[in-house]
Amino acid sequence: MPTPTSPPTPASPTPPGEHLLEVRDLHIEFRTGEGVAKVINGVSYHLDPGETLAVLGESGSGKSVTAQAIMGILDTPPAHIRSGQICYQGRDLLELPEEQRRQVRGKEIAMIFQDALSALNPVFPVGWQIGETLRQRLGMSRADARRRAVQLMELVQIPGAASRLDDYPHQFSGGMRQRVMIAMALAMEPKVLIADEPTTALDVTVQAQIMDLLADLRRDLNMALILITHDLGVVADVADRIAVMYAGRIVEHADVRSLYRAPAHPYTKGLLESIPRLDQRGGKLSTIRGLPPNLMRIPSGCPFHPRCPYVQQVCVDVVPHDLVLGDGRTSACHFAQEVHDDRAG
């Protein structure tokens, strides 16, 4: 097994402007009638040109909220960004006035969503919806926008693109609808594409097709991709790095290969062990006990401690900081090294 080159040390922040996109110490809360839910509690991640970052986590872990904060499409209120930075090409997007922020959306950073049926407007034809961005933002003529929409639909491999331009979203199958979404997101040739659970609502066979398409497009168009998912199986083939989120924090951050080989956070370890595997036939599938925390009452210390098999008193008392394990890996666990080394467990 690979031994870390250096003993675990607290992570030091990198200076801004080094990466294409960088989220730094983001804190977001939702203020509702029932109280304040701390949804994002100090999330930091970065993205370099052309790379794929997978953001992994259960529902409610904050992965989508972080993405929506990057896009600037969070509803405020109830959401409230308490602190942090979202730097794109060295500029803090959170500091920009709305009008300049809007220019970034779609053109620099685009996003596709989980359920393409509800994410597309039901009363407009898909060609119109793809072309809308081009007409509105580039001032393209109606005819040019239609021609470009056909090209985009061909790019995402929709068969008979030209004849389907005037069809409505409900007339497409789930996979084709997601392709329409992708075509729409690519209209302005963004440098970053955020895919929020793009395959969750799809059949397994179609999931693989969409993932392949996204991987191909990322390579051909030299985009950077943030892939948000709760499915570890989906990310293994396409992602370069993985950030695992739990209760609004990044608990582990590593390149795909080393994370799969030896997870350094008990939560990641639990996730990996709960994937059914063909070579473990007949055995009982292990699960992570308990439920994700209520974000209005996040447990003290390490938020994962009530569910953690490695729990000690220090986990209840002290919030763990990111520990660097070498190769740029970090884990927010007091016992990161032990978990990492404990491969048999």
Added chain:
Amino acid sequence: MFRFIVRRLLQMVVAFFGTTLIVYALMFAGQGDPIQALAGERPVTAAQRAYLTEKYHLDATGFGGFFYRYFDYLSNLLRGDLGESLTGRPIGEILANAWPVTIKLALIAIAVAVIFGVTAGVLAGIRRGSIFDNSTLLLTLLVLGIPTIVLAPLAQYLLGVKWQLFPATSGADPSFYALLLPGIVLGSLSLATALRLTRTSVAENLRADYVRTARSKGLPRRRVVTVHVLRNSLIPVITFLGVELGNLMSGAIITEGVFNIPGVGFNLFRAIRTEDGPLVVGIVSVLVVVYLVSNLVVDVLYAVLDPRIRYE
């Protein structure tokens, strides 16, 4: 769509015969002596009685006689002859005079509902929870809570009699100005419903996933609201207004009665009160057709507005 319309037209034929039969039966089957009812308190001579019995085929009695007269009426109706009222005026002529007034009144009411109701509803929906939103909710609750039978005389007294801003009643051939106050009273109910419907619909659509998509495309908020949200939100509102226009076309008995407007509702009410059977049946027959047609138009309009609706 074509098959849907044909099927609906066939259903309309059945509905038309059914309703006219029921109305005809209600009006004539239980009547004791129609000739005496016609004459009221005055005595009827034998010659008059013989003439009227002959004219209205009253010599046939029982079920046979009833259906004989009903089919006689229907065959006249299908030839476009609505018959005569008991006062001797052709019913077609009465309706030709009354309908333009009622249509004018209905259009004023719908215009009030669209201009104020839909606009305020959109604003309230966008600014949900604001002072504007809450005050419209309170006002519409008030309007919806007051029945027309109270609202109409109240408006007439305050705006027409006391402050004299509008004519208190309209004459035989009412002007647009004379119809304005009754139109607003009549429209206030539609206004309140349209406002609430629009508000809910806009507020709901603002939260829809496609709005998030539209925003992430980098469209200005103005365009997101006026194109994406409104196009979806107004589908139920337009459907409601279509049905409402159909209702208003069939006359407003109370409002027309209070403001003395010689429209369809006014004539219908007078016919019922004076037990003018032919006039009641004549007006109701035409109302049935108006109502059926307006409902069909609304159904077709719905499919045009929402591509997800397909009638097959």
